[in-house]
Amino acid sequence: MDDQNKNLILATALSFLVILVWFVLFPPEEPVTDPNAPVVEETDTARALPPAQGGDPAAPVATAEGPREDVEAEAPRVAVETPSLSGSISLLGGRIDTLALRDYQEEIAPGSPNVQLLSPLGSANPYYALFGWAPGGALGFEDVPGANTLWQVEGNDTLTPETPVTLVWDNDAGLTFRRTISIDDEYLFTVEQSVENATGEPVRVAPYGIVARQGEPDTTGFFILHEGVVRMSDGELEEIDYDDMPELEADERWGPNADVIPVTENGWLGFTDKYWMTTLIPEPGQGFLSVAQYVPGRDAYQTESRLPTLEVAPGEIASSTQLLFAGAKEWETIREYQNDRGIAGFIDSIDWGWFFFLTKPIFAVLHWLNGLIGNMGWSIIVLTLMIKALLFPLAYKSYVSMAKMKELQPEMEKIKEKAGDDRQKLQQEMMGLYKKEKVNPASGCLPILLQIPIFFSLYKVIFVTIELRHAPWIGWIRDLSAPDPSSILNLFGLLPYAAPSPDSFLAIISLGILPILLGISMWLQQKLNPAPTDPTQAMVFAWMPWVFMFMLGQFASGLVLYWIANNTITFIQQYAIMRSQGYKPDLFGNIMRSFQRKKPQEK
Numbered sequence: 001m002d003d004q005n006k007n008l009i010l011a012t013a014l015s016f017l018v019i020l021v022w023f024v025l026f027p028p029e030e031p032v033t034d035p036n037a038p039v040v041e042e043t044d045t046a047r048a049l050p051p052a053q054g055g056d057p058a059a060p061v062a063t064a065e066g067p068r069e070d071v072e073a074e075a076p077r078v079a080v081e082t083p084s085l086s087g088s089i090s091l092l093g094g095r096i097d098t099l100a101l102r103d104y105q106e107e108i109a110p111g112s113p114n115v116q117l118l119s120p121l122g123s124a125n126p127y128y129a130l131f132g133w134a135p136g137g138a139l140g141f142e143d144v145p146g147a148n149t150l151w152q153v154e155g156n157d158t159l160t161p162e163t164p165v166t167l168v169w170d171n172d173a174g175l176t177f178r179r180t181i182s183i184d185d186e187y188l189f190t191v192e193q194s195v196e197n198a199t200g201e202p203v204r205v206a207p208y209g210i211v212a213r214q215g216e217p218d219t220t221g222f223f224i225l226h227e228g229v230v231r232m233s234d235g236e237l238e239e240i241d242y243d244d245m246p247e248l249e250a251d252e253r254w255g256p257n258a259d260v261i262p263v264t265e266n267g268w269l270g271f272t273d274k275y276w277m278t279t280l281i282p283e284p285g286q287g288f289l290s291v292a293q294y295v296p297g298r299d300a301y302q303t304e305s306r307l308p309t310l311e312v313a314p315g316e317i318a319s320s321t322q323l324l325f326a327g328a329k330e331w332e333t334i335r336e337y338q339n340d341r342g343i344a345g346f347i348d349s350i351d352w353g354w355f356f357f358l359t360k361p362i363f364a365v366l367h368w369l370n371g372l373i374g375n376m377g378w379s380i381i382v383l384t385l386m387i388k389a390l391l392f393p394l395a396y397k398s399y400v401s402m403a404k405m406k407e408l409q410p411e412m413e414k415i416k417e418k419a420g421d422d423r424q425k426l427q428q429e430m431m432g433l434y435k436k437e438k439v440n441p442a443s444g445c446l447p448i449l450l451q452i453p454i455f456f457s458l459y460k461v462i463f464v465t466i467e468l469r470h471a472p473w474i475g476w477i478r479d480l481s482a483p484d485p486s487s488i489l490n491l492f493g494l495l496p497y498a499a500p501s502p503d504s505f506l507a508i509i510s511l512g513i514l515p516i517l518l519g520i521s522m523w524l525q526q527k528l529n530p531a532p533t534d535p536t537q538a539m540v541f542a543w544m545p546w547v548f549m550f551m552l553g554q555f556a557s558g559l560v561l562y563w564i565a566n567n568t569i570t571f572i573q574q575y576a577i578m579r580s581q582g583y584k585p586d587l588f589g590n591i592m593r594s595f596q597r598k599k600p601q602e603k
Helices: 003-025 068-074 242-247 331-341 356-373 376-419 423-437 441-464 505-509 513-527 535-551 557-580
Strands: 077-081 085-090 096-105 114-118 127-136 165-170 175-183 188-197 203-214 228-233 236-241 258-263 267-272 276-282 288-295 300-306 310-312 317-328 583-585 595-597
Touching: 077 096, 096 317, 114 127, 114 276, 114 317, 127 188, 127 276, 127 317, 188 203, 188 310, 203 267, 203 276, 203 317, 228 242, 228 258, 228 288, 228 300, 236 242, 242 288, 267 288, 267 300, 276 300, 310 317, 317 331, 331 356, 356 376, 356 441, 376 423, 376 441, 376 557, 441 557, 513 535, 513 557
Parallel strands: none
Antiparallel strands: 077 085, 085 096, 096 114, 096 127, 127 203, 165 175, 175 188, 188 317, 203 300, 203 310, 228 236, 228 267, 258 288, 267 276, 276 317, 288 300, 583 595
């Protein structure tokens, strides 16, 4: 591999980065919408739920009291109060449908409201969880509680980690249904459903849980991030984007646009956003049907866990338990649920991406460093030092090779002049020179190639993990997941007007302090590398730092901080190694003579 091929590899890698930057600055819009309650099919003898039972968030359902939205607004509620959550449960249907996250605000600004995760019917975007029973055998839908059933509270009327609540409904035909809901200090609900049979005849019912959405969710809509259905089925992770759900194939028992997976032992499913998630989790070891479905004509999306049908003998009580996660995708919390509650593969509900084998350990180390240091910005810098230390043996060979390549440039120019247009002779002469001087031109490419997946992995970590959301570093950097808010257009706050909005066309030239430092660090690092002999390549590489300075100006501050730290450490390493090899870098001299061979001391 000659010098030109090496530069070609580098240019290709940089072009790949440019493509990523383009999508970051101009991300495709990703429409999304969501549902309500179930449209389930028969499991054994348990029948499908009709619209009035399962509920249709898109269209009001007439009841004896009036349209569902009006009834819902007047329905009594049970309060939910925990250290992490606040909200309520509607006794109409027993839906968990109002939930806010106490520890997370919409914006950094003081007074910003808490993030609202779940919303009831009648709101702009209904999003809730519903549990119930599907009838089987001789039972009809009027014999089991549905979405319009008005439950009664039995005992305590406020759900806290110390006080579960129990809802009860009697069908006046010998069946009494109870639902006991408990919650921990974080985001995990436990929903135990039971039915007591006093009819004198055996009955068959199938318990289910549903997470439903209605209307278009407010999503990031960026191609590297999954938002939509996420589910684990016996160790197999599946992700379905919202816009792919209408394209789901029909299931002969569940109808059109339904994806049904029989789960043997362990699984979970629900909807995931960038930072938040609502997930149904049947008890570990419990088999069930995992259903992701789009309801045509109603712009409705839903996930359902249908458990096996239970036969309840006369005088007996049958029960079924499911878990519901509704909250923030905190790595430590989710990992604890996976390890302590036996929820298999739950950590994969975080979108680790294709490079999961890198993103997972990178985040684990970053989280550990943050625990020691207490600041994500400094943790990113320390993580960069650790990564550079791991790659140093390769980097050392690369920098030594670059120094030798620079020394050989005058001889290489002579060979090119001598060979003229004879490419074969040029290659032979070049290879002979490399062999004679024991130089490997390809050795400089390996560290660059290794750096690319590490860069993308860290970008993924910073982009998707909630631990970087609203995480401050120093001074003006109060959110490492957002672009640098400072701007050269107002002299970094010295002039009495605000910086342009990120949505403004001026945003791309509204450079902050970090992007400018990034451009300078790239330029300094470039000055240490052998300049391409081709004038066009030399011009492209000369402009590259400044192009990237503008293009990466709207990247997350945490990623820009990583790149600045990486460039700075690389520059220090390369400068020191080249000095140790007898070369004195001339940073501000002509690019074509950026290294000068030291004269050997006379004896």
